[in-house]
Amino acid sequence: MAKNQIENKIRQLRFENGQMTQSELAGKAGVTRQTILSLEAFRYSPSLVLAFKIAQVFQVPLEEVFQYSEN
Amino acid sequence: MDISIREKNIWIEFTITAAVSLYYFYSSYRLSGWTQVTSYEMGILVRNVIILSVVASIILYALFARETPEQKDERDLVIELKGNAFGYYALTILCSLLIGAIMLSEGIVLLGKTSHINGPVAMHLILVALMISALLKQATQLFYYRRG
Numbered sequence: 137m138a139k140n141q142i143e144n145k146i147r148q149l150r151f152e153n154g155q156m157t158q159s160e161l162a163g164k165a166g167v168t169r170q171t172i173l174s175l176e177a178f179r180y181s182p183s184l185v186l187a188f189k190i191a192q193v194f195q196v197p198l199e200e201v202f203q204y205s206e207n
Numbered sequence: 208m209d210i211s212i213r214e215k216n217i218w219i220e221f222t223i224t225a226a227v228s229l230y231y232f233y234s235s236y237r238l239s240g241w242t243q244v245t246s247y248e249m250g251i252l253v254r255n256v257i258i259l260s261v262v263a264s265i266i267l268y269a270l271f272a273r274e275t276p277e278q279k280d281e282r283d284l285v286i287e288l289k290g291n292a293f294g295y296y297a298l299t300i301l302c303s304l305l306i307g308a309i310m311l312s313e314g315i316v317l318l319g320k321t322s323h324i325n326g327p328v329a330m331h332l333i334l335v336a337l338m339i340s341a342l343l344k345q346a347t348q349l350f351y352y353r354r355g
Binding site (some may be wrong): 159166167168169170172173174177180182183184185 | 209211213277280281282283284300352354355
């Protein structure tokens with residue numbers, strides 16, 4: 137169950153992109169591995185800049201990675 | 208345990224702050240029961256506190272945190288800000304209570320009775336406020352790091 141209103145498909149996208157590790161994604165997005173871990177657990181809402189960077193790493197539009205949920 | 212170098216450093220700071228606070232208050236209480244401190248005793252105590260902090264820092268960092276921490280990212284900054292905010296609230300509340308207590312004690316003196324809050328006690332209480340706020344700041348940061 138999501139703990140905040142921003143959900144994401146980072147874990148799924150990592151596996152679809154050659155089983156990218158959390159560390160690899162963290163390095164490409166310029167954050168620590170713990171931040172990626174928090175994002176995947178829906179415990180941290182990223183800034184717009186980080187959200188765009190992550191979408192850029194996966195080469196998909198922002199809304200394909202992050203979704204806003206009313207629940 | 209999955210722990211970043213930055214979080215490890217905060218654990219070390221928290222341990223040192225707690226140990227130094229305990230040492231300071233135990234020693235100052237044993238010296239004078241808090242109500243009477245000479246500047247000589249205070250000087251020795253402050254010197255010991257500084258030596259203890261430096262030695263504890265060297266030992267703990269050498270044992271547990273030899274690596275250079277990674278650069279702060281936005282989550283680290285958010286956690287740091289939350290810690291600072293909680294520490295600031297605690298300091299504000301404790302200082303307000305202390306001001307109230309000092310004013311009350313002045314009133315008691317004006318009524319011709321003896322007040323328990325004299326200069327040295329007020330100084331110790333300010334130090335209590337500073338140490339509690341520092342511990343709360345670090346504890347808040349650790350809570351958010353542990354929460355994931």
